[in-house]
Structure formats: C-alpha cells, structure tokens
Amino acid sequence: MSDFPSSLTRKHILTRKHTQDFRRVLALNRNAAGFSRDIKNLIYTTVCDKADGAFVYDLDGNRLTDLTMGFGSILFGHNHAPIRQAVEDQLMKSWSVGPISPLAGTLAQNISAHTGNERVAFFNSGTEAVMVALRLAKAVTRKNYIVYFKVSYHGTHDTLLSLKSDPQSHLARAIVPGVPQSILNESFLLEYGSDESLDFISKNKDRIAAVLVEPVQSRNPSFQPVAYLRQLRTLTEAHNIALIFDEVITGFRAHLGGCQALFGIRADLATYGKVVGGGLPIGVVAGKSRFLDATDGGHWNFDDESAPLVRSTFVAGTFCHHPLAMASALKTLDLLQAGNGETLTALNHTTAALCARLNTEFEQRGWPLSISNFASLFRFNTPGRSNMIYYYLLMNDVYVWEGRNCFLSAAHTPEILKDLEEKILLSCLQMEADGLIKATSRSIPQ
Numbered sequence: 001m002s003d004f005p006s007s008l009t010r011k012h013i014l015t016r017k018h019t020q021d022f023r024r025v026l027a028l029n030r031n032a033a034g035f036s037r038d039i040k041n042l043i044y045t046t047v048c049d050k051a052d053g054a055f056v057y058d059l060d061g062n063r064l065t066d067l068t069m070g071f072g073s074i075l076f077g078h079n080h081a082p083i084r085q086a087v088e089d090q091l092m093k094s095w096s097v098g099p100i101s102p103l104a105g106t107l108a109q110n111i112s113a114h115t116g117n118e119r120v121a122f123f124n125s126g127t128e129a130v131m132v133a134l135r136l137a138k139a140v141t142r143k144n145y146i147v148y149f150k151v152s153y154h155g156t157h158d159t160l161l162s163l164k165s166d167p168q169s170h171l172a173r174a175i176v177p178g179v180p181q182s183i184l185n186e187s188f189l190l191e192y193g194s195d196e197s198l199d200f201i202s203k204n205k206d207r208i209a210a211v212l213v214e215p216v217q218s219r220n221p222s223f224q225p226v227a228y229l230r231q232l233r234t235l236t237e238a239h240n241i242a243l244i245f246d247e248v249i250t251g252f253r254a255h256l257g258g259c260q261a262l263f264g265i266r267a268d269l270a271t272y273g274k275v276v277g278g279g280l281p282i283g284v285v286a287g288k289s290r291f292l293d294a295t296d297g298g299h300w301n302f303d304d305e306s307a308p309l310v311r312s313t314f315v316a317g318t319f320c321h322h323p324l325a326m327a328s329a330l331k332t333l334d335l336l337q338a339g340n341g342e343t344l345t346a347l348n349h350t351t352a353a354l355c356a357r358l359n360t361e362f363e364q365r366g367w368p369l370s371i372s373n374f375a376s377l378f379r380f381n382t383p384g385r386s387n388m389i390y391y392y393l394l395m396n397d398v399y400v401w402e403g404r405n406c407f408l409s410a411a412h413t414p415e416i417l418k419d420l421e422e423k424i425l426l427s428c429l430q431m432e433a434d435g436l437i438k439a440t441s442r443s444i445p446q
C-alpha cells in the first residue's frame, strides 16, 4: 500500500487524539469495529459535532458527504429547517414526560392512516419496538416460539442475537457472549426465502407465536422475495401465527405505507423507527387491533357498560411518548405526505439510478465491486481486500459507518451526487493503484 494509511491518519489528527483520550472511560465498540492489527491505526470512528444537509463535519474540520444519514433516520437531510423548527417550538412549550403528550394521539392517527395499521403504540427505539411486537404476539397467540431469519437484523434484543442455527433443531445458537443458549431456546433461525423454512413453520405451527421478517433485509437489499412473503402470509394466517414485518428501515422509505403497501401484503404487526422519528429516538409498534389490544385491553367508551376486556401483557417506558420525538415525527409525516409520497418515489429512483451508474462503471473497468440497493438504502459488495474501500472513501471525505448500510437523503442534490460518484471512482482508482483491487477484462480504455 502507498502512504495511504499515514495520509489518512494525518487527516484525522484531532479525531484520533479524541478517540485515544477517551478510550479508557468511554466504552464504545465502534472504536474497535473491524479491528485487525495490520490496519490498527485506521480503526477509529468518525467524530462530528456539526451536520447540515448531506454533510457532516468532523473534529478535524473535514466536510464529509454523509452516506450514513443517522443510520437511515435522516431522510430530509441533517438540520432540516422545518423539522428543527417543530422541535424548537415544542421545546418552548414542554419537553416533559409524565402526563401524556397530546401529540401522541394525532401521531398515532397519522401513522395509522399512512400505513393502514389499525392501532399504534410508541416506544423509544427499533429494538424496543421489536421486543414489544414479539411479546404481543406471544400474549395473543398463547404460544412461545418465534421464527426469524438468517442475515436479518432486528436490533439488540437478546432472543434475536444470533446468526447461526443448529442444523437439526433450527434453534438459534449461542454465539454472542452474554446471550446464553437458554435465552435462544425458543428462537428458530431459518433460511430466508427457502421452501424448507415454510415446511418447518408448517410442521411447528402449534409452537410458533410469531414469524419476524425484515421484508427486504438491509444486509441483502437486492433480495426482494415478494412471492415468498405472500406464502408466509397465507401460512401464518392459517395457523394463528403473528406475521411481523420489521419495517424499522423500510418503513416510510420504500413507500409511505412501507413494504406492506409496496408489496400489497398485510402483516399482523409492523415495527417502525428511524425515518419516522425525523432524527429523534422513536420506536413504533403498529398493527391489527387483535394484537395491539393486548397493550391496553382494547377499545371501550365512557358512559356505557363497555370495558377493556382483552387479556393484556405489560408494556411501558419513561420516554415512550417524548414530546420532542412526537413533534419531530409529526412534522416528518407532514413533509412526507406533502407530495403524496413523491419525495420517497423520487429519492428511491435517484438511489437506483446512482447505483446503476456506479455498477456500470465498475463493470466496464473490470473491478470486482458492485452495489445493491432497495429504496434509498444501498450497500457495497466488496469481495476480498476491496473491503478497504470505506477507508479510501473516508480519505476522500465520504462517510460510511461501521455497519456499512448506506443511505441517500432528499438533501443529496444532483451536484452532491455527481461529486460523490467522482469520489467513489477516485477511491477505487486509488485502491487499484495500491493493489487492493485488480481489474479483469476491462472494457474501457485506461
């Protein structure tokens, strides 16, 4: 490799000093993500205290084109004036919790209208929303086992923290320290999209409370198995199994109504987060009354004989209806609705076009890289040492976080995208010069 590592570290003198100064006290796995001794000096996370539009600004004063966009939570760009104003206005009124914010009801109504879910409940994160959705499914179906799928990511709830399963039992295997097998003994982990998974669910229908899917997995965005999802729907419906769409990434991104609307499949429960919070922490569980009624006993009226009669489980949280998050989410939905979803359509189209152009470039130059996308999410496929691309991108002022899911936002203008494309190609050329990628069958002249 050229003097690339020292050029990169020279760019981040203050960031690296900051990381080292606080390492002893600040426990942060992102500061060791992808650690390997040979690139040890390049292992540090980007630190920024300013963000605007499609850019973040690091401690060393570099302006980075942001492809992380708050892990996909910032759809309109950083510091978007209408959302900031809504949060500032709310800040002046109240940011207290305790009594419920009046915004919660309106937000629930809006989410229900956009997504077609009958009822809506609020939490603080995607992880919490998934945890609650599973609990509701178990409470209502009165069964205990859950199914989830390889390659998916559903946050950090213990029962979902595995990537491997036992080939005989299909139970998720303990691979994460602190998550013992006993916690995974009611979690089946199957192959997404496979006929075998359908057979397995069918055979174990009396034990399974919920099938949890990321309809399009963020780690495999080009796989969009709509026919399989329809089969899952039919199967789960027939056997009193809750079908849960985890739309924490796809919700309010693939379509205003998420994958349920895009694919025309109605799940029993859906979880949302990220985009809908407009950059503030939120988790949403929405779905059929049959399941959401297990939060509060179901509908009843004042001044008559009705009562909350449905058997309920327990859900709660100090910050669940935080007024700032409610205000930010309401404004985000207003903005999304303003063009009747046109912002999303345009952004998703822009993302697909960018990925197609880059894939054509990679192919013509004979580089082994490619990009997959779904809606405004994309991922580089980086065989072998081309996985160094993220460090070269950083050298060229493009920021991709350690989990490597990339997102475009409405703030990524055509000019920014043109510049981004040039930076991506430059990064690849530099990797080629440093021997990290090798062109095969180049179809354009050098």
Ligand SMILES: Cc1ncc(COP(=O)(O)O)c(C=O)c1O
Residues within 6 Å of the ligand: 071, 124, 125, 126, 127, 128, 130, 153, 154, 155, 156, 214, 218, 246, 247, 248, 249, 273, 274
């Ligand atoms: C599909 C999916 N579900 C759940 C989560 C967890 O959300 P959070 O990080 O807000 O807990 C994520 C986070 O990336 C996600 O991608």
